Every structure is written in C-alpha cells, then in structure tokens.
Amino acid sequence: MATKSSRNLEEPESSTTVEEKVVKVNGEVAIRRYNKGRFLGKGGFARCYEFTNLETRKITAAKIVSKESLKKSRAKQKLMSEIKIHRALHHANIVGFEHFFEDNENVYILLELCTNQTTNELLRRRKRLTELEVQCYLHQVISALKYLHSHRVIHRDLKLGNFFLSDKMEIKIGDFGLATKLEFDGERKRTICGTPNYIAPEVLDGKQGHSYEVDIWSLGVIAYTLLVGKPPFETSDVKTTYRRIRMNAYSFPDHVPLSEPSKSLITRILVNDPAKRPSLDEILAHEFFHQGNSIPKLMPPSTLACPPSASFLRQFTSPSVSGGLSQSSNRLTETVPSVALKNTSARSARQELVNTERASKIREETKQMPPLTNAPEQGIGAAGPEVWVKKWVDYSSKYGLGYLLSNGSTGVFFNDATKIILSPAGNAFEYMERKGPEKQDVITTHTLTEYPKELQKKVTLLQHFRSYLEGDVKQETGIEGENMPVSRVYVKKWMRTRHAIMFRLSNKIVQVNFQDHTEIILSSETRVVTYVNKRGERTTYPLATAQESSNHEMTKRLKYTKDILTHMLNAPNRQGEEPPLDN
Numbered sequence: 001m002a003t004k005s006s007r008n009l010e011e012p013e014s015s016t017t018v019e020e021k022v023v024k025v026n027g028e029v030a031i032r033r034y035n036k037g038r039f040l041g042k043g044g045f046a047r048c049y050e051f052t053n054l055e056t057r058k059i060t061a062a063k064i065v066s067k068e069s070l071k072k073s074r075a076k077q078k079l080m081s082e083i084k085i086h087r088a089l090h091h092a093n094i095v096g097f098e099h100f101f102e103d104n105e106n107v108y109i110l111l112e113l114c115t116n117q118t119t120n121e122l123l124r125r126r127k128r129l130t131e132l133e134v135q136c137y138l139h140q141v142i143s144a145l146k147y148l149h150s151h152r153v154i155h156r157d158l159k160l161g162n163f164f165l166s167d168k169m170e171i172k173i174g175d176f177g178l179a180t181k182l183e184f185d186g187e188r189k190r191t192i193c194g195t196p197n198y199i200a201p202e203v204l205d206g207k208q209g210h211s212y213e214v215d216i217w218s219l220g221v222i223a224y225t226l227l228v229g230k231p232p233f234e235t236s237d238v239k240t241t242y243r244r245i246r247m248n249a250y251s252f253p254d255h256v257p258l259s260e261p262s263k264s265l266i267t268r269i270l271v272n273d274p275a276k277r278p279s280l281d282e283i284l285a286h287e288f289f290h291q292g293n294s295i296p297k298l299m300p301p302s303t304l305a306c307p308p309s310a311s312f313l314r315q316f317t318s319p320s321v322s323g324g325l326s327q328s329s330n331r332l333t334e335t336v337p338s339v340a341l342k343n344t345s346a347r348s349a350r351q352e353l354v355n356t357e358r359a360s361k362i363r364e365e366t367k368q369m370p371p372l373t374n375a376p377e378q379g380i381g382a383a384g385p386e387v388w389v390k391k392w393v394d395y396s397s398k399y400g401l402g403y404l405l406s407n408g409s410t411g412v413f414f415n416d417a418t419k420i421i422l423s424p425a426g427n428a429f430e431y432m433e434r435k436g437p438e439k440q441d442v443i444t445t446h447t448l449t450e451y452p453k454e455l456q457k458k459v460t461l462l463q464h465f466r467s468y469l470e471g472d473v474k475q476e477t478g479i480e481g482e483n484m485p486v487s488r489v490y491v492k493k494w495m496r497t498r499h500a501i502m503f504r505l506s507n508k509i510v511q512v513n514f515q516d517h518t519e520i521i522l523s524s525e526t527r528v529v530t531y532v533n534k535r536g537e538r539t540t541y542p543l544a545t546a547q548e549s550s551n552h553e554m555t556k557r558l559k560y561t562k563d564i565l566t567h568m569l570n571a572p573n574r575q576g577e578e579p580p581l582d583n
C-alpha cells in the first residue's frame with residue numbers, strides 16, 4: 001500500500017472477468033469465464049482473489065502468480081512442485097485443489113475458498129486459545145498430517161498462517177509451496193528452498209538431512225504458540241532465534257496458566273533429536289488429548305472473536321471429571337459475562353475483531369449522512385450521537401481497519417490492537433497502546449511533524465488511510481480548522497459478522513452498519529438509538545421506546561444487534577449460527 005497511490009488500498013479495484021481457454025478432446029477450444037471478485041490476501045509470490053465461475057456460479061479462491069515472477073527457474077520449479085503435490089491431495093482438512101490454468105500473464109490456481117481467514121488472524125484477535133480449542137484444532141491438523149505422511153508428503157512449512165478456516169470452522173492445511181514428496185520410505189531431504197517459519201533444528205543443522213519429523217516439530221511450536229500466545233523461540237532477530245532453536249532454549253511463561261498435560265506434550269515434541277520425537281499416533285494418545293473431556297469436532301464461529309463460553313464448555317466436560325482438564329479449568333471455563341444491552345462497555349471487552357462473513361479483507365462503505373435535523377416522523381427530539389463512523393476500510397489482511405469519523409477525524413485500529421486517531425485538521429494525533437498489567441490504553445499525543453521514530457510506519461499508514469478515506473468527501477466535512485484538537489473519540493473494538501460490521505467507539509457508542517446500508521447507532525451514555533434507513537435518513541429514539549417502535553425495519557435490526565452481541569458472548573450453544581437477521 002505504501003508504495004502505491006492512496007486510492008489503491010484495495011488491490012485491483014473493479015471486478016474483472018478472467019478467461020480460461022479449455023481445449024476439448026476433439027481439439028475445439030472453449031472459453032470458461034470467471035468473475036474476479038474481492039481480494040483475499042497476498043503471500044510472498046501470489047495474490048489471492050475470490051473467483052466465481054460464471055457458468056456454474058461456483059466460488060473458489062484463486063491464487064494468481066504472475067509469469068513475470070516465475071522468470072527465475074527456481075520460482076517456476078517451486079510452483080510446479082506445489083501444483084503437482086497439492087492437486088493429488090484429497091482430505092477434509094487440506095485446502096481442496098480445484099483446478100489450475102494460465103493465460104499470457106498469470107498462472108491461476110483455484111482452491112477451495114476458506115472464508116474465515118487463518119489461525120494466524122484468529123490468534124491475533126484472541127491472543128491465545130483455550131486448551132479445548134487447541135485439542136480441537138490439533139486433532140484436525142494431525143488427521144491431515146497422517147494423511148500427508150502416509151502419502152509420503154512432508155509439508156515443511158506448517159505455521160498458523162497456513163491453517164485456513166472454512167466457513168464451518170474446519171481447519172484446512174494449505175500452501176504446499178515448500179512441501180516435498182519422498183521417493184521412498186527412509187529418504188532424507190537435504191534442502192528446503194525458502195525459509196520455513198517454525199524451522200526444526202535438524203534443518204538448521206543440515207548434516208543428517210530431514211524427514212517427516214520436521215512437521216512434528218512444527219506441531220510442537222504451533223501448540224505452544226496457540227496456548228501461550230507467542231512462538232517459543234521468538235526473538236527480534238533470526239540468528240538469535242536459530243541459536244535458541246539449536247540450544248532448545250525455550251520456557252513456559254509464569255503468567256500463562258498451562259495444564260501439566262499441555263506442557264508435557266510440548267516438551268515431548270520439542271526435542272532436538274528428531275528420532276526421539278513422538279509419532280502422530282503417540283501424540284494423539286498423549287494425555288493432553290485425554291483429560292476426561294470430549295473434544296468438539298468444530299469450534300463455533302463466535303470463538304473467532306472470544307473464548308468459548310462456559311455453556312459451550314459444559315457440553316464437553318462432564319461434571320465428574322477431575323485431574324488434567326480441571327487443572328486448566330480456570331482457563332477453559334473462563335466465563336464470558338452475560339450482559340444487557342445497556343452495559344455496552346463491559347461487553348466490548350470481549351468483542352474482538354471477527355469475520356464470520358467471508359474472507360473479505362477489504363470493504364469500503366461510504367455513507368452520505370443528512371444532517372441531524374432531518375430526523376423524520378418518529379424522531380422524538382432526542383439528540384443523536386455526536387460522532388459516528390462515516391466511512392471505513394477493512395485492510396486487516398495486512399494492517400488493520402481505517403475509518404473516518406463524522407467529526408472529520410481519521411483513525412486506524414491496527415492489527416496489533418494499537419490505535420491512532422488524527423485530528424480533523426490533520427496536524428496532531430493520539431496514539432493508544434495497551435500497557436501494564438491491567439492492559440490499560442495509554443494515550444500519547446504527537447504532531448505529524450514530531451513523533452517517536454518507532455511510529456513512522458503507523459503514521460505513514462494513517463496518512464494513506466486518510467487520503468484514501470477522505471477522497472471525495474474531504475470538502476464535504478468542511479472541517480479545515482488549523483487548531484482543531486485531536487478527537488478523543490476513536491474505535492476501541494470492531495468486528496464483522498455475516499450481515500454487518502460493528503464498531504465500539506470510545507464514546508460508548510456501538511454502531512452496526514448492515515450490508516443493506518442501514519445502520520444502528522446505540523449510545524449507552526445518552527440511552528438513545530439512531531437508525532439510518534436505506535435512504536440514509538436518520539431517526540433518533542430513546543432506547544426505552546425504540547423496541548416498541550412501529551418502524552419494523554429498525555426494530556428488527558435493533559434486535560439483531562442485541563442478539564448478535566449477546567450471542568457472541570454467551571450463547572455458543574447455538575453453535576456456529578449467528579442469529580438470523582429476519583427473526
């Protein structure tokens with residue numbers, strides 16, 4: 001983004017048609033057309049988009065690799081090997097390989113679409129997972145690995161970013177760019193082209209060659225990372241990390257309560273001698289997976305944003321169970337407070353970014369808001385919110401959420417949960433970072449000409465977001481005052497569902513923007529609800545009477561807002577289903 005024009009936040013902006021030439025057996029050439037839809041993400045050498053087959057309407061993820069980038073024979077070889085290995089694999093926990101083709105510019109690989117991003121984004125939102133979730137996810141990964149290894153395939157780059165989540169929340173292992181298929185049992189591989197993230201010590205050592213055990217090692221690193229929240233050997237520079245791996249220098253932090261079985265499993269796996277690592281079957285037989293609870297087949301989508309609730313956990317833990325799981329039961333039964341609508345501030349603590357909708361990484365919403373005085377018929381005179389989100393762009397695939405507030409401030413909610421808010425005049429900004437044991441927002445104020453060096457990248461991103469978001473509405477806001485103070489209003493939390501995007505603002509406002517362009521803006525402080533209908537007309541009601549309003553379009557959305565908020569927090573027994581919008 002930084003290098004491109006500011007309006008180029010979304011990769012190619014407009015949807016286009018891609019044509020595939022299909023040569024039939026009789027030699028005739030047919031054309032298959034795909035609509036190239038939303039941008040899904042970008043890797044080292046591929047850009048990924050949603051593709052819709054215009055004939056069958058089937059939607060897939062298309063990895064597009066430019067032929068330009070394949071000029072080096074190594075890159076070409078790597079892609080060919082990825083295709084060759086991946087296309088032969090068929091397993092419920094491996095990203096389905098649909099098809100591949102090429103045109104003059106690109107190679108296109110069509111893959112099963114995974115709509116819930118990867119465990120990387122999941123962990124970023126959740127910080128760490130409960131043991132029940134780790135049991136559930138590792139179970140699926142091991143099932144796929146057993147399949148891979150039985151077909152003599154070593155993945156060699158198992159990492160959180162390569163575990164995709166389907167719409168049903170199944171884990172799907174993807175990215176076979178570093179995978180290899182052994183010619184015979186017992187073959188040892190010597191080289192890996194590329195740098196695996198969770199590299200095993202024998203790969204660093206390079207003397208004995210490596211085999212399936214490198215995937216087992218990565219499993220240990222993954223289990224540790226999911227439970228603790230950061231990788232075991234992580235340091236700020238690669239050389240030190242490699243040194244730590246060689247020395248097996250890692251420890252379990254005191255501040256994270258981990259059960260004995262989980263520590264024992266990780267310790268068993270992370271041993272430097274590959275021959276001493278457990279097999280996949282031994283891992284499955286380990287007490288970590290046998291703590292008296294049953295393991296859910298899938299986790300509900302609400303866990304994309306917050307831990308499984310007590311009621312969900314109860315379904316998998318029998319009351320008589322003692323030992324293993326109960327050791328960690330503080331974490332597992334961590335309850336999510338049940339909250340009434342009015343208590344939005346307590347609730348927001350659990351509302352982390354969620355995207356149960358689709359792996360849509362980029363969305364932009366513009367709303368032309370008529371002034372407050374436009375409140376029509378049922379507007380009963382209550383003052384609406386002073387500040388709300390006017391326009392937003394979801395670039396959480398890379399950086400975070402950018403937004404423009406109605407008071408002219410631009411803000412960014414970065415993926416690392418830090419926040420920045422720029423004054424309407426664009427001269428000063430506040431930076432918010434959670435610090436200390438209480439994880440309080442610490443706010444520092446700076447000007448665009450004078451700020452700490454470490455904020456350079458974030459400030460650059462802020463400016464890009466700003467020029468993108470302001471675009472054509474800059475004049476319209478009419479706020480150009482030189483000494484406008486930094487707005488103290490900013491987005492504290494945000495999340496997405498299938499039907500909507502929700503923002504929790506620091507002024508205790510919860511705003512829900514629905515896909516049909518209607519909006520609910522709830523102010524817990526002034527106890528009013530503002531409803532913006534499809535035509536952009538605003539009506540403000542006191543909260544107490546809003547539910548009884550004859551405006552059914554609004555009451556339906558208000559109910560949805562309450563249901564989804566409550567659901568996200570404490571009703572995962574309605575597994576996987578967010579409330580329907582039409583109830």
Ligand SMILES: Nc1ncnc2c1ncn2[C@@H]1O[C@H](COP(=O)(O)OP(=O)(O)OP(=O)(O)O)[C@@H](O)[C@H]1O
Binds near residue numbers: 045048095114174175
């Ligand atoms: N099956 C899929 N469904 C949805 N999104 C996908 C899928 N495959 C890839 N993506 C998105 O596209 C991005 C790039 O894909 P991928 O990581 O496979 O590319 P790459 O260039 O091979 O990456 P790497 O640098 O990790 O090797 C991913 O991070 C993800 O956001």
